[in-house]
Structure formats: C-alpha cells, structure tokens
Amino acid sequence: MEQWRTFQNYPKSTVTTHPGGHKRPHNNIQRTQASLASVKVSVHDSTIRKRLGKNGLHGRAPRQKPLLIKKNIKAYLSFARKHLDDPQDLWDNTLWTDEIKILLFGRSVSHYVWCKSNTAFQKKNIIPTVKYGGGSVMVWGCFAASGPGRLAVINGTMNSAVYQKILKENVRPSVCDFKLKRTWVLQQDNDPKHTSKSTSEWLKKNKMKTLEWPSQSPDLNPIEMLWHDFKKVVHVRKPSNVAELQQFCKDEWAKIPLQRCNRLIASYRKCLIAVVAAKGGPTSY
Incomplete structure (x- = not known):
C-alpha cells in the first residue's frame, strides 16, 4: 500500500x-x-x-458587510474620488444622521463563559433568551464634529411623515447647538422614507441641503462607529424592559465624548482614501 x-x-x-x-x-x-x-x-x-x-492563522468570525453589486461599487467609489480633496470645513459642517434598532435581549455583543465539562447548562453558564428578543427600540440619532446631537425614539411604524417630524424637531436645534455655519449639509442614506417625494419636497421647503449619498455604503458614514460603541454600553447596563432601554439609550448617547466625534470627522479623508485604495470594496471603517 x-x-x-x-x-x-x-x-x-x-x-x-x-x-x-x-x-x-x-x-x-x-x-x-x-x-x-x-x-x-x-x-x-x-x-x-x-x-x-x-503561522499567524487564527479562527475568526467573518465580518459582515453589505452585498455590493457593480452599480453600488461604482457609485461608492465615485463618491470617494469626488470628495477626496474637499476641504475639512465641509465635513466639520455636516450633520450625520442614521436610525438603528436596539434589542432589549439580543445578541448585540458576544459573550463567553469558562466552564467545566458537563456544566454547560448550569444556570451560571447560560444566557437567558426571550422570544422575539423581548422587544426593541428604534432610535434616530445625529452628530457632528462638535459632538453628539439629538436622539429621538421612534414609536410605531417609521414612515415619511414620522421621519419629517423627527427632522423638524431635532435637526435645526442640533445645528444651533453645534453652531454650524450657514453652509451646513444634512447627511442621510437612501432609505425610501428619506428619498420619498414628500420628504424631498419637505427638505426643499425647509431649505435643508442634503449630501448626495451612494446606496449600500455604511463605511462612509462615521455614525456607524458611534452606533457600534453605543450598543455595547447600553447593553452593559442590562435594561430589564423597553422603558429602561429607551432611557439608557438617551443617557448613553448624551455621554458620547466630544473628542470621539471630533476624531471621527477629522480622519474622514482617511476613510475616503481607504475606499479608493480598495477600489470600492469593503474597508475597515
């Protein structure tokens, strides 16, 4: 043999x-x-x-990134190249916005336990789960180089009318708090509620200039970095019900350090450079 x-x-x-x-x-x-x-x-x-x-090879959970088709990649790369040499003043006077869902009992963070053989199901070694996550909270937030802005809790179904109400109640006050220049720009993604005919007309009527935005491009929005940190600190507080979750969200958003926001915007050109270097592919941002 x-x-x-x-x-x-x-x-x-x-x-x-x-x-x-x-x-x-x-x-x-x-x-x-x-x-x-x-x-x-x-x-x-x-x-x-x-x-x-x-040999430097270790098991890792794969990173999750949006699926990009050729059209998305082209627009994504085009945006980065177009704005690569824009003055820093543009980014300093941009109000970055987004919405996110926070689960009450969810797998938003990874957990590990050290246990002996045949003790995996002991109470101290398990994490209890609740059907359908036990509830969740949808929030809209904004920030600028000057710090975190307003945070709004979204009750019920989010539609164009609700979105316009959120903008009406939170954008102008945040712009005033940050003392942004008259040339300030609103950043929002291409969610249908953001780009609907009624919302577009509302923005135009209220003289809010928006930043053109390519679809499927969270790497370009620095608020994603804040959401990542935000979810962790909220869950560390272990809210026991939706009311507590809402309050913890408001508390922790207000605690975001001004320096953290400033650093994210100050390094935004590096983000654009990374997108160009990756030829429109995923980056570490």
Whole structure:
C-alpha cells in the first residue's frame, strides 16, 4: 500500500508528498484531515489549530458587510474620488444622521463563559433568551464634529411623515447647538422614507441641503462607529424592559465624548482614501 507523509513545515505550505514525487495541496483543515484519514492517520483539531496559529492563522468570525453589486461599487467609489480633496470645513459642517434598532435581549455583543465539562447548562453558564428578543427600540440619532446631537425614539411604524417630524424637531436645534455655519449639509442614506417625494419636497421647503449619498455604503458614514460603541454600553447596563432601554439609550448617547466625534470627522479623508485604495470594496471603517 502506498503511503503518504506530511511535510515538517505543515501547515505553512499545507502540502503532502507522494512517494512517487508529485505534490498534492490542501487548502483547509477538512481537506487535510480527509487526506490523513484515507491512510488511517488521525490528527486532532487542536494540533492543526496550533500549527496554523504558529503561522499567524487564527479562527475568526467573518465580518459582515453589505452585498455590493457593480452599480453600488461604482457609485461608492465615485463618491470617494469626488470628495477626496474637499476641504475639512465641509465635513466639520455636516450633520450625520442614521436610525438603528436596539434589542432589549439580543445578541448585540458576544459573550463567553469558562466552564467545566458537563456544566454547560448550569444556570451560571447560560444566557437567558426571550422570544422575539423581548422587544426593541428604534432610535434616530445625529452628530457632528462638535459632538453628539439629538436622539429621538421612534414609536410605531417609521414612515415619511414620522421621519419629517423627527427632522423638524431635532435637526435645526442640533445645528444651533453645534453652531454650524450657514453652509451646513444634512447627511442621510437612501432609505425610501428619506428619498420619498414628500420628504424631498419637505427638505426643499425647509431649505435643508442634503449630501448626495451612494446606496449600500455604511463605511462612509462615521455614525456607524458611534452606533457600534453605543450598543455595547447600553447593553452593559442590562435594561430589564423597553422603558429602561429607551432611557439608557438617551443617557448613553448624551455621554458620547466630544473628542470621539471630533476624531471621527477629522480622519474622514482617511476613510475616503481607504475606499479608493480598495477600489470600492469593503474597508475597515
């Protein structure tokens, strides 16, 4: 019976050699195990992981990014190139906005426990869940280089009329609080409620200039960074009901450091450079 042997530098090259001299590549753990199993050689998962770790390879949860079609990529890249050399004053006088849903009991953050064998279902080692997440809160928020602006809790179904009411009650006051220049610009994504005919007419009537925005481009909106931190600190407080969740959201949004907002906007050109370098693909922003 012909025997296979594994190279000593496995898994850097992850190659096995046949006595006849030809080489056979294996691209992952499963294929390597399948090859070894065919000759009744058993290698434990931990051994393979250790070898992979020595070569800088570690298991990670894949990052989630919106699916981009060619049309999205083209618009995304076009925006970055068009605004790459815009003065910093433009970004300093932009009011960035977005909506987000915060779950009462959800998997918004990762949890880990250290436990012994056969104790996984002990009360101290489990996280209780509630059907349908136990409720949630939808909020609209805005911020500028000067700091966090108003935060509005959205009750009921969000439609164009509700969105216009939120803008009416929160945009102008936030602009005044930040003392933005008369040339300030409102940033919003291309959600149908934001771009509907009635909303467009309302914005025009109220003389609110909006920043053109490519679809499926959260990497370009620095408020996403704030949402990431925001959800973590809200859940750390462990709200027990929707009313508490709403209050914690308002409290934590107001606590966002001014320096954090300022740094995000000051580095916005770096974000545009990253998009151009990635040719419209996903970035770390």
